[in-house]
Amino acid sequence: MPSAVTVVARSYPDRIIGIENQLPWHLGTDLKNFKALTQDHAIIMGRKTFESIGKPLPRRVNIVLSREELEDTENLKWARNPETALLLADYYSICMAKNQFFVIGGENIYGIFSKYINGIFLTDVFTGPINGDAKFDYEFPPNEWSFRYEREFRKSDVDDFDFRISYLVRRKREHRQRFISEFKASNPIFEKRWDEMVNGVSPGKESEIEQQQLNFIQSL
Ligand SMILES: NC(=O)c1ccc[n+]([C@@H]2O[C@H](COP(=O)([O-])OP(=O)(O)OC[C@H]3O[C@@H](n4cnc5c(N)ncnc54)[C@H](OP(=O)(O)O)[C@@H]3O)[C@@H](O)[C@H]2O)c1
Structure with missing residues (x-):
């Protein structure tokens, strides 16, 4: 079964991810990495994040969670609940021969899918204290998560701040088969x-x- 992986950028030290439905920074290099990572995969996001992006991201199956129906297009698929989002993500990942799909935010959606996540691409943005109204307030204790790599980037013409990208994986993988019984029960x-x-x-x-x-x- 394809694995669910989170991609998120948060401020250091306050763990802010957004303000007034926008990112609080511009990080061109991080966005380039995000694009390379997610292209040709399924991505799951909340309706507010979708609105802040403004359009379906190209070369990806954009699965958008909302209680209000959204019109499907070739690469935009509406999910009325988290189970549907997971089924669609599994379906398209298998069709595209991918072994993972990405949960790309925002705060609400990270919370819903956190129990299914096996990997996380975490960008720490060294902003210092900033204002925001959306957070990614999670710890990754070393007994549960292992660091696979870390890479530091300097502030530049295209990046507002210094930042670091880490890739963490869950030591004991979540196998979502365990959750199928919950799904069938509902x-x-x-x-x-x-x-x-x-x-x-x-x-x-x-x-x-x-x-x-x-x-x-x-x-x-
Ligand atoms: N820094 C980052 O890496 C990053 C990444 C992504 C987003 N962000 C930021 O995060 C903020 C947005 O986060 P957010 O938490 O406000 O919104 P969100 O998670 O993007 O979207 C929330 C919406 O998802 C839908 N939803 C949630 N639970 C659902 C359920 N159980 N069933 C069906 N639909 C459900 C609802 O849409 P309806 O109201 O239509 O029903 C809800 O309003 C923005 O500031 C954005 O810029 C930051």
Whole structure:
């Protein structure tokens, strides 16, 4: 099953990630890294983060969580709840032969998915104390998380502050299979209807079935 990985940039020392639905800094190099990391993958974000970005990010399947329906386009997929977002992320990751997808914020969405996360690309931005209204207030205790690498970057023409990117992985990976029973319990018709659709496939009808599966995921 694809792994859920978080990407976040937060201020040091206050752990601020946003103010008035914007990033509190411009870090061109960090954005370039973000693009390289996430391109050709599925990304999950909250509606407010989506609005602050202003458009679906190209060459990515943008899965946006909102309680209000959003119109799907080729690379924008609406998820009405976290389970749907995970199913869509798994589905598209498998279709794109990727073993991970990214949870890209904001505060609310990081909170919802934190229990599923196996890796995190954490950018510490050395701003000193700043104002903000969104935080990423998590610790990564060394007995639970191991550092895979750290890289320091200096303030430059394209980066407002010095910053450091760390990659951490959970020592004991979360296997989301454990959560499927929770999912089925909240959606008892899931297994039956999915099996009916998959078992009903006849040659030449695969794309029809794929569309039915997607419609079904989105109707949950
Ligand atoms: N520094 C960084 O790395 C970084 C990254 C991303 C974002 N940010 C910042 O974070 C801030 C935004 O964070 P935020 O917490 O305010 O908003 P958010 O997490 O981006 O989006 C919250 C929205 O997600 C939807 N949602 C949440 N839980 C849901 C659920 N269970 N089911 C369905 N939909 C659900 C709701 O949309 P509806 O109201 O439409 O129902 C909710 O209003 C901004 O300042 C942004 O710039 C920073």
